[in-house]
Amino acid sequence: MTMLYRIRLPDHASFEDWRPLARQCFLAGLHPHEVEWCTTSEDATLFDLATTLPPAQTGRISPVLRNTCLALLKSMLRHASKDRFALAYRILCRAQQEPALASITVDPDIAQALRMDHQVRRDAHKMKAFVRFRECGADTENTRRNFLAWFEPDHYILSTVASFFTKRFADMDWVILTPKGSIAWNGERCALSHKPCEKASVDDQIDALWQTYYVSIFNPARIKTKAMRSEMPRKYWKNLPETQLIPQMLADAEKRVAEMAAQQPKAPPKFHTSLQKRSHNDTPPQTG
Amino acid sequence: MKHSLTSRLAILSDAAKYDASCSSSGAGKRDSAATKGLGSTSNGICHAYTPDGRCISLLKILLTNFCIYDCAYCINRSSSNVQRARFTADEVVWLTLEFYRRNYIEGLFLSSGIIRSSDDTMGQMVRVARELRLTHGFRGYIHLKTIPNASPALLAEAGLYADRLSINVEMPTESGLAAYAPQKHASEIRHSMGEMRTHIDAGKEKTLSGKKAPRFAPGGQSTQMIVGADAASDRDILGSSSSLYTGYRLRRVYYSAFSPIPDASSLLPVKAPPLLREHRLYQADWLFRFYGFQFAEITADRPDGMLDLELDPKLAWALANRALFPVDLNRASREMLLRVPGLGVRSVTAILAARRHRHLRLEDLAKLNVSLRKVKPFLYTTGWSPTRLADRQDLRALFVPPPQQLSLL
Numbered sequence: 188m189t190m191l192y193r194i195r196l197p198d199h200a201s202f203e204d205w206r207p208l209a210r211q212c213f214l215a216g217l218h219p220h221e222v223e224w225c226t227t228s229e230d231a232t233l234f235d236l237a238t239t240l241p242p243a244q245t246g247r248i249s250p251v252l253r254n255t256c257l258a259l260l261k262s263m264l265r266h267a268s269k270d271r272f273a274l275a276y277r278i279l280c281r282a283q284q285e286p287a288l289a290s291i292t293v294d295p296d297i298a299q300a301l302r303m304d305h306q307v308r309r310d311a312h313k314m315k316a317f318v319r320f321r322e323c324g325a326d327t328e329n330t331r332r333n334f335l336a337w338f339e340p341d342h343y344i345l346s347t348v349a350s351f352f353t354k355r356f357a358d359m360d361w362v363i364l365t366p367k368g369s370i371a372w373n374g375e376r377c378a379l380s381h382k383p384c385e386k387a388s389v390d391d392q393i394d395a396l397w398q399t400y401y402v403s404i405f406n407p408a409r410i411k412t413k414a415m416r417s418e419m420p421r422k423y424w425k426n427l428p429e430t431q432l433i434p435q436m437l438a439d440a441e442k443r444v445a446e447m448a449a450q451q452p453k454a455p456p457k458f459h460t461s462l463q464k465r466s467h468n469d470t471p472p473q474t475g
Numbered sequence: 476m477k478h479s480l481t482s483r484l485a486i487l488s489d490a491a492k493y494d495a496s497c498s499s500s501g502a503g504k505r506d507s508a509a510t511k512g513l514g515s516t517s518n519g520i521c522h523a524y525t526p527d528g529r530c531i532s533l534l535k536i537l538l539t540n541f542c543i544y545d546c547a548y549c550i551n552r553s554s555s556n557v558q559r560a561r562f563t564a565d566e567v568v569w570l571t572l573e574f575y576r577r578n579y580i581e582g583l584f585l586s587s588g589i590i591r592s593s594d595d596t597m598g599q600m601v602r603v604a605r606e607l608r609l610t611h612g613f614r615g616y617i618h619l620k621t622i623p624n625a626s627p628a629l630l631a632e633a634g635l636y637a638d639r640l641s642i643n644v645e646m647p648t649e650s651g652l653a654a655y656a657p658q659k660h661a662s663e664i665r666h667s668m669g670e671m672r673t674h675i676d677a678g679k680e681k682t683l684s685g686k687k688a689p690r691f692a693p694g695g696q697s698t699q700m701i702v703g704a705d706a707a708s709d710r711d712i713l714g715s716s717s718s719l720y721t722g723y724r725l726r727r728v729y730y731s732a733f734s735p736i737p738d739a740s741s742l743l744p745v746k747a748p749p750l751l752r753e754h755r756l757y758q759a760d761w762l763f764r765f766y767g768f769q770f771a772e773i774t775a776d777r778p779d780g781m782l783d784l785e786l787d788p789k790l791a792w793a794l795a796n797r798a799l800f801p802v803d804l805n806r807a808s809r810e811m812l813l814r815v816p817g818l819g820v821r822s823v824t825a826i827l828a829a830r831r832h833r834h835l836r837l838e839d840l841a842k843l844n845v846s847l848r849k850v851k852p853f854l855y856t857t858g859w860s861p862t863r864l865a866d867r868q869d870l871r872a873l874f875v876p877p878p879q880q881l882s883l884l
Contacts, residue, residue: 294842356576357507404492
C-alpha cells in the first residue's frame, strides 16, 4: 500500500505558501492521490496520515510551468474552496507531461480552475465596486481625512485589490475591515493583515445624500429587478447604504407611473410663454 | 424659492435619469499614487444598481434643469411644469468629491439644460471640470454633455479635462427631430460631432517634431437616441447608428426606450417603454461592435424593418441564413464561429485555444458553459451532425419562447 501524506496550510494560504510544499511533494515523487491537502480550520479525516514529507528522489528535476498555467494557479489559489490545493497540485503534475494543459479549456481540471479563477476575479471586481467608505472624524494632529469600510469578500483577494484602493484613495487615511483580514493605508504605507476582523460601523451623513441620489436616478417606469440582482446579488445588500430603500422604491413605482399616465396637460409655466414671445420677436432663439 | 441641497440633488438627478449613458471606460490609465490628488480610472466599475436594471457608475446630474428649448420628449422642456433648480459649480464639485471618497461613483457625468446662451451654459460646465482637475487634483472620470453651438474654444477646453464628451442625436431620423425638437437641428448636431471627431483624432497624433498634441477626450464621444417616441423602424435606427459609428467614430450609441415622464407633452404616446425592443437594439449593436456583423445584414430579412421581438437578432439571422450552417466545430473560422447562435466572444476564444491541442466534441462545449440546446442545430463534429436545417420547417418553433397567458389585471 502506498503511503499517504497530509499537508496542512492556513485558511488564507496563497500560491506563495503552497509553492514550496508542492515543489517538495513533486521532487519526492508523490502522486496527486498520495497527498491530502487541508487547511488548519478543517477537521482531519479519520486516519492519521504522515505529516513529514519524504526526501527528494535523486535525479528528479524541478517542475516547470508555462506562464499561462502559472497565472491560472496563482489566481485560482485565492479561491476559498478547500479543494484548491489538491486541484492545483494535480494540474502541476499533469502539466509536466502536457505542457499546453492550461490552454485546453475543455479539460475538466482546467475548466474547474478557470471557473474558480473567474469567481475570484468577479469577487475582486465586486469588492472594488461595493466597498463603501464612511468618514470617522478628522484626526486633530493630522490634516488627512479618516475613513472606514466593512466588506465581506468570498475569497482571499485582499492582496490583489489593495493597490487599486491605495492608488485611488491616495490622499486620505482609510481601513477596510473584512472577515478575511484588513487593508490599511496612511498615505505612505499599505498594511495587509490576515487577522479576521469584527464588523464595525460608523454613521456618515453623506450616506443620506447618496440615498437621495439613488432614489431619484431610478426610473419607476422600467422595472428590471432580475437584471439588478444578477449584478448586485442580495448577499451584498446588507452592507450597502442604498439597498434598504429598494422595497419602498418598488412599492411606490406603480403608483408613480399611474399618476404620470393619468395627468392632464397643464398650462405651461410663465417663463415658457415669455420665451416663446421673445423668440417670435428675434431669432435665433439661442440668445434668450 | 430656494431649495435645500438635498432637494436640489433630488430634482437635478431625477431630471438626468433619462440619459442612458453610464460608461466610465476608455479613459486610459491614470491614478493618484505619489500625487496629492484623489482618484483613478478603471475599465468601468458599476458601483450600484437600481431596480430599473441600470447601473450607477457616475454621478449623473444636471447643472440646471431650466431650459430655453422646448423638446417634446424632454422632462426639462420649457413648457413643462416640473420643479426647477440649479446647482452652483462649487456644489457639483463638492458632491462629486464627497461621493467619490466614499466609493459610490467612478466620477461625474454632467449635463445641463440650456440657460441664457449655449456658451454661458457650456462655460459653467467647463468650470466644474476645470476645478475638479486643477484645484482638487481629481483623477476620476469626467463625462461632459456638450451643448450644441458652443464656441470652439470652450469645446477645446472641455476636451482637455473631460474623458468623454457626448451630444445626443435624440431622434433616429431628421424628420423625427424636426417634429419633436423644433429648436434643434440635425445638421448642427452632426456638425458638432464631426468637429469633436476631428479634435479627438488630432489628440491621438503626434506632431512632426514628436510632441504630443493637447489632450482631447481620450474616451471618445457617445450619443443617445430615443426609441419608440416616433415612427422610426429598427432599420432606420440601426442605419443611423451605422453612420454614427463609421462616419463619426463614436464609441457608443445608447438606445433609450421612450419612457413616460411627469407632465408629458400631448404629442407623445402614453404607453409603457418598449423595453424588449430596446434590448433587441442593444443586442444588434453588440453584434456590430463585437461579432463582425453589419447593421444592414441584421435587418435585411425583416420585411417591416423591425427586429424580431421573440428571437434575439443573432438567432433570427441564423434562421434566415440556414444555407451557411451547420459549421464544423473543429475547422470553422473565428468569424463564422462568432455567428453561431449560443456562442459568445469568450466561448469562441476558448474553443479556438482548445482545438489547437485537442479534437473537440459536442460534450466538450458543456464545460465552457455553452448551452448545447442552442448551438446543436448549427454545429457538426465527430459524433454529432444535426438533421439538415433546411429540412426542418419547425426550427423557429424550437426556439420561440412558449406562449404565456396574459395576466387578468
